[in-house]
Amino acid sequence: MTDQDELIPVGKIIGTHGIKGALKVHSYSGNIDSLQSAKTAFLKKKDGTLCEYVIKSVSAHAGGFILYLDGFSDINQVLSFTGLEICLKLSQLPATDQDEYYWRDLIGLVVFTDQGIELGTLVDIFETGSSDIYVVRGGSKEYLIPAIADVIAEIDIQGKKMIITPLEGLLDL
Secondary structure (H helix, E strand, O other): OOOOHHHEEEEEEEEOOOOOEEEEEEEEOOHHHHHHHHEEEEEEEOOOOOEEEEEEEEEEEEOOEEEEEOOOOOOHHHHHHEEEOEEEEHHHHHHOOOOOHHHHHHOOOEEEEOOOOEEEEEEEEEEOOOOOEEEEEEEEEEEEEEEEEEOOOEEEEEOOOEEOOOOOOHHHH
16 A cells, blocks of 8 residues: 555544435545545444445534435445544545645654754544644643744644644643
8 A cells, every 4th residue: 555545534424314324424634625625535434444435425513524426325225334433544545735734644743942942752543623733742740832833833744743832831731
């Protein structure tokens, strides 16, 4: 499998919608474009196996998406899909803009302050209304770092590090 064939989780099926086989999807990125432009998607089953399906249509709905897969037209056919992750090939995702990153590229970066103090490793990211929050763990400490320009000084994907300029009180917890 080449790097461009690498599968990237883009969302999770959280339920069904209506009775005609539609699926409610929680998107990890909030971006509908990649699913709309993809012709196929992979559903990752709980045992890790992957099944490829043709995407019939995708539309925005209540902070998530409604997904129809080709060949499914009844709720009973898709009930078992609830809880499964939706993955796309890396080649199906749009290119990022400058200073824009996929979460998968950020998780695992070692985070330093602009004074050279190592805080730990970025282990998780979660969305809030205004910006993402980076969860950084080092030793017994955990830091919640807002992903805003005033704090994030540098991201070096190749060097696997991030440098932050902490706001007053940010690291005091």
